Amino acid sequence: MNVQALLGNFALILFILMVVSGVIWFYDRFSLAPKRKAAAEVALAAFDERNARLKAQGIQVDESGRQTLKEKLLKKPTWVEYSGSFFPVIAAVFIIRSFLWEPFRIPSSSMVPTLQIGDMILVSKYSYGIRLPVINKKIVDLGDPQKGDVVVFKFPKDTSLDYIKRVVGVGGDRVEYRNKKLIINGVESAYQPLGDYLDTESLTYSREFVEGLAGTDVRHHILNDNRAPTYVRHPDRFPNRHMCTYNVEGFACTVPEGYYFMMGDNRDNSLDSRYWGFVPDEYIVGKAFFVWMNLGDMTRIGGIR
The missing domain is CATH 1.10.287 (Helix Hairpins)
Structure with missing residues (x-):
């Protein structure tokens, strides 16, 4: 290291x-x-x-x-x-952070509108099982990430970095994204238009939708930028890349067993599994469930959908 x-x-x-x-x-x-x-x-x-x-x-x-x-x-x-x-204090922090909850701060707009830049969130470390600290090896299995969960994970290209995205595919799923619509196992997700969304950081507008994630009862907000192309520009040569196909309309991937397909809710402003590939289970950190602080907007405090 x-x-x-x-x-x-x-x-x-x-x-x-x-x-x-x-x-x-x-x-x-x-x-x-x-x-x-x-x-x-x-x-x-x-x-x-x-x-x-x-x-x-x-x-x-x-x-x-x-x-x-x-x-x-x-x-x-x-x-x-x-x-x-300092030992009792450090030990208490280590145990809480390793086995119960870990705080993170949202640094980018890839999960807007669900999560905003500056949101301070809590991540449940035990939702998917108990893992040994540092090496992140699961020793007690309490479940797996489900489609629709907002998850923090180690970035596959640099595991010293933590990323946060939404799970849209689990092992065995066929995930397609055609003309900016998500299709899972042949079923197209439902979309309810809400109008324009102003990004206060870039001062640009995007189209906002409520997405009913196919095959689940999860409904959450997403953004689409009509100016952005429908295809994926310059995807990496990631592991299991042969399980994906790309064309001018979008892409289709079959998720390997033990892996997850992640996408940001700000669909045209998110570097996610479309570009750098699948996330293995051993890289999962925990489930994001609560915004506990945003110094710029106190109304942000609350649960994560």
Whole structure:
């Protein structure tokens, strides 16, 4: 793993920090702390013996220094105090982020209008099973992504990057996109026109539709740009590329078992499976389910359809 990939793998960085701080915490608790306590007991016993001897000689002694001495002897070294004290916090964050929920921020407009740039979302890490952190290996199967789910996954061309798209095809499905209409297993999705949609970032208009995803009860909003071509421009030579055909009207792909076909809701402004291919199951991160913050528009807070 190169340096850039390492820096981009926050889960790995968090894991390393947890291990290092945990080792320090346990080393202090079970080794250094008992030694400090034993040394303090010896020193305090000597302190008490000295004071008792002075009192027996009729000499007045100052007892206030005992507590100061005790605190000094039991005080953790600075490197232990700062390193070990972070362990419980780092461990809690690591467990929550790895097994329960992980926050993401939407950086692009590929999922508009469903998700806007700046949306801060929560992703359920357990919806599709429990995976080992860092290596992302599934150890408990709780289900698979379904057509219509909005999913975060590792980008197949660079797994240090996380992408978010909508699942439109699972293993065995025949996914077609002809003249900007999605066809799944020979059934065309239903489209209800809503009018023009203004993209406030680019100040351009697109046609907005409610798409009833074929073969499901999922209904969600999509955008089409009438100025964009119907065909896919310059698709990559991705793995299993032979299972796809492209022409001037669009494309057709048969999804391999154990893979998913992803598309953005902003159909003419999304680099997705049409261009770089299928997403293997081991690259799935989790299911996006909630927008918890958008600093530019607080009305965005709510569930994801």
